[in-house]
Amino acid sequence: MSWTLSFERAHWFATRLGALGGRDHQIYEITAPREAVLATFHATRREHEYVIDTGRIEPTMPGIVDPTDWERLLATSGEVGREP
Secondary structure (H helix, E strand, C coil), X not given: CEEECEXXXXXXXXXXXXXXXXXXXXXXXXXXXXXXEEEEECCCCCCCEEEECHHHCCCCCCEECCHHHHHHHHHHCCECCCXX
């Protein structure tokens, strides 16, 4: 699965893909250890995208970002995490 540090980008994917599938929108967050990062894409796509081996993260992860926080996170347009 791919992940991004940008909440704005995550929101775009969630709402675009969720709408196509007729499902509720969900955005997840994780704290991934460095050894779980399989690949990163920064320069070629002009975004901070990470491919994560989810088998290397805690089984209780990922957490769902509460939709009541979405507006605030979009307004700050900040990164929701930090680079692993």
